[in-house]
Amino acid sequence: MKLAFLVHTSRDYEEVIEMINQLTKQGDHVFIMINDNDLRDKVAFVYTDYLRVHVSRTQEYAQEGDLSLARGTIIQMKEAIEKDDFDYFINLTDGMMPLKSRSEIVAFLSEHEGKDFYYDATADYDQVALNKKSKKYYPFTNALDFPRNNFLRSLSKASGSFFSMLGIRRKSEEVYRIGSPWFILSKASAKILAAHFDYVSESYKLSWYAEEQYIPMMMQKYVYVNGRKDDHINQDLRVVGPNGTWVESSDAKPLAEETLKAHPECLFGGKITAEDTLYLYHEYFDIYNRDYEKVAQKEKRDIDPNALIDALTKSSVE
Known part of the structure; x- marks a missing residue:
């Protein structure tokens, strides 16, 4: 089984390198959006000749709560399918x-082969209010240049409520759904969503937290059609901070160890x-790769971030 990890990060250099190394060690690929311009270039330089790492260039920056994150993730999905x-x-x-170890994750997915995993919470919401x-x-x-500071984000949120009171609203006839922004999608479903990439850009302009809506809405609109029953498993299989479960209009917050240990099913x-x-x-990450056996010295693909950043610095000076 081959996995495509669609990653969005603002971590520092060594952490990003460590994450990429660990996720690709067993043959999987990483498609990664990196918000910092300098860091993005450094990571791209490090993995120039490594075919399992793909630094997002079609859309380089994404922001939680903004169309950019939903759009950027679909672009990653689309590019992964093409590669x-x-x-x-x-x-x-x-x-x-x-x-969990990769072998445990693969065994779990194999047991539910072809199923999609994401949490649609629409049934718990008042549809009119939603x-x-x-x-x-x-x-x-x-x-084009997404608002990156907290003042503009707060102003946008406050303005949304003000315009709504005046009757100024986005024009859309969609039936809205909402749920966790995290997913595990099968190849068949990912291909369908990627083929309808334009829907994301067109449907979530000037919206708030599009990443909580586009997966359940697109699955209902494009996947569960022509008589196909909605048979997805309604779990995102993530434990996230601070309380262990997804919270509406909020990204994952710092996760305490006791909360992490309280969700062994994730x-x-x-x-x-x-x-x-x-x-x-x-x-x-040690647990993730604990069943990995070194084969032919595993091509010595692990990256030493300190050595590579020194090489990059030296190269730029010369």
């Missing part, structure tokens, strides 16, 4: 990692922070 034949597509946002919220017009979002978890739980980051 290789992957069995599953798994998105990971900043500080998120596997919690539609009203979803049609709010949020200025300063989805621009395959992935985050956000692991460098400030106080970085040791978990290393511990769980």
Whole structure:
């Protein structure tokens, strides 16, 4: 089984290198959006000749709560399909990692072959209230240069409520759905979603937290059609901070170790922070690759970040 990891990160250089090394060690690929321009170039330089690592260039920057994250993830999915034949597509946002060995994850997915995993929470929402919220017009979002500071984001959110009171709303006739932004999608479903990439750009302009809506909405609109029953497994299989489960309109917050340990059923978890739980980051990546056997010296593909950054610095000076 071959996996495509669709990653969005703002981590520092050594952590990004470590994550990429660990996720690709057993033959899988990483498609990664890196928000920092300098870091993006450094990582691209390091993996220039490594065919399992793909630094996003069609859309380089993404932001939680903005169309950019949903759009960027679909672009990664589309590019992954064009590059290789992957069995599953798994998105990971900043500080998120596997919690079980790769062999355990593959065995679990093989047991449910062809199923999609994502959490659609629509049944727990008042549809009228959800539609009203979803049609709010949020200025300063989805621009060419996405608003990156907290002031503009707060202003956009406040303006959305103000314009809604005035009756100024986004024009859309969609039936809105909502759920966790994290997923594990089968090859068949990923191909369908990638083929309808334009839907994301057209449907979520000036919206808020598009990443919580585009997967359940696209699956209902394009996948579960022509008599196909909705047979997805309604779990995202992630434990996320601070309370262990996804919270509406919020990315993953720092995850305490006790919360992590309280969800042994989950395959992935985050956000692991460098400030106080970085040791978990290393511990769980060791678990992820614990069943990996070195074959033919594994081509010596692990990257020494310090040596490579020295080489990069020297090259730029010369």
